[in-house]
Amino acid sequence: MVRQINNLPGRHPTLGYQVMTSTHLHGSGSFPQYDGYANDVTGPGQWKDYHYPNHQDARTLWYHDHGLHHTAENAYMGLAAMYIMTDELEQSLPIPHGDYDVPLIIQDAMFDERGNMIYDDHSHSGLYGDVILVNGRPWPVMKVERRKYRFRFLNASLSRGYAFRLSTGDPFWIIGTDGGLRQFPQRTTTFRQSMAERYEVVIDFATYRTGQRIVLENLGVQNAVDYDGTRNVMAFDVVGDATDLRGNAIPDLLNPKPPAMDLVETPNLRTRRFEFMRADGQWAINGKTWHDAADSGYEYVWADPGLNDTEIWEFVNTSRGWFHPVHVHLIDFKILDRNGKPPFDYELGPKDTVYVGENETVRVIARFGPHQGKYMIHCHNLVHEDHDMMAQFRVGRPGGGDDPVKAAPCRDLPSPEL
Numbered sequence: 001m002v003r004q005i006n007n008l009p010g011r012h013p014t015l016g017y018q019v020m021t022s023t024h025l026h027g028s029g030s031f032p033q034y035d036g037y038a039n040d041v042t043g044p045g046q047w048k049d050y051h052y053p054n055h056q057d058a059r060t061l062w063y064h065d066h067g068l069h070h071t072a073e074n075a076y077m078g079l080a081a082m083y084i085m086t087d088e089l090e091q092s093l094p095i096p097h098g099d100y101d102v103p104l105i106i107q108d109a110m111f112d113e114r115g116n117m118i119y120d121d122h123s124h125s126g127l128y129g130d131v132i133l134v135n136g137r138p139w140p141v142m143k144v145e146r147r148k149y150r151f152r153f154l155n156a157s158l159s160r161g162y163a164f165r166l167s168t169g170d171p172f173w174i175i176g177t178d179g180g181l182r183q184f185p186q187r188t189t190t191f192r193q194s195m196a197e198r199y200e201v202v203i204d205f206a207t208y209r210t211g212q213r214i215v216l217e218n219l220g221v222q223n224a225v226d227y228d229g230t231r232n233v234m235a236f237d238v239v240g241d242a243t244d245l246r247g248n249a250i251p252d253l254l255n256p257k258p259p260a261m262d263l264v265e266t267p268n269l270r271t272r273r274f275e276f277m278r279a280d281g282q283w284a285i286n287g288k289t290w291h292d293a294a295d296s297g298y299e300y301v302w303a304d305p306g307l308n309d310t311e312i313w314e315f316v317n318t319s320r321g322w323f324h325p326v327h328v329h330l331i332d333f334k335i336l337d338r339n340g341k342p343p344f345d346y347e348l349g350p351k352d353t354v355y356v357g358e359n360e361t362v363r364v365i366a367r368f369g370p371h372q373g374k375y376m377i378h379c380h381n382l383v384h385e386d387h388d389m390m391a392q393f394r395v396g397r398p399g400g401g402d403d404p405v406k407a408a409p410c411r412d413l414p415s416p417e418l
């Protein structure tokens, strides 16, 4: 249980909106009332207890604001952080742990001359900062020893995708994706990462000499607004031999049965299509926006899989001007194909967010459970999400499952002792 207390001022000091928050634990199979449903908001002077099952395989989750129409501003200004879950299998593997297991929360931002954050989303198209922050610090330099490190890459930017590369051209080893460890490690010299995706990446510094600097570079992706400052993300300075050689391996087998990865396409499976598009000057999914959900009293759903049904969902982006990271709440999915071709090798692990690039159609397969109820699917360009590329689906029968807003309402301060 986590108590979220909204102690923010009644109005945002520079942007002026009322700061209503809703906390989404991204990557968790939570009950609807603890999932950060956009309208399940906690206002200034209120609090809410969130219960998390923590029943899934070890994985890198993150929690961020999901409040209606102001998620982008709230996450940009700081309401986003990592949440790491572990288990016996993950702990038993000889992969880097402890000091050698390092979160990298990557964001871009822009600042005025006094150091205040500037929020400019270019008429709701996207926010592209000229400063790269890693764990809240601009272009940091990390001291590393001559051994393997595991980095948990989270792209927590609002709108910027990245294509990562090491300045040496040496490989990354991808050992995990959004839903935890992959079956086997995958070598790659570059990978693109959209907002909200997570990759667990091993970098081996053992081959470098003491005193060498290795830069984590960003090659940029289509339609991102790049600046001189967005070419580099951070750097690693090799300071000496390893002081501890435990967990210095990349085993051939990581997780023998990662979630969702055993799902296979069969002819009788239902396929649903979600087109991410512009409609009436808004960002929309199948021509509808969250306003349509609101107008129906939050009854309208874009999809209604039965509990524990396996379905194929097809995400379509016919534009050349932008990409959409598509995030489905509650479940893990396996990517089947992109424009009819196999997904990138590094994507072959359990996922909850997928890069749907320009002119791309991506098909994923998932089993819908373990809970019934209404959950959101949306674009994770948070500027798009807020205006208004967000939809919902219902798992199970109409009226089934806990109500996301009414089942566990927020309370007024003061909050009682825990």
Ligand SMILES: [Cu+2]
Residues within 6 Å of the ligand: 283, 323, 324, 325, 379, 380, 381, 384, 385, 389
């Ligand atoms: Cu989008």
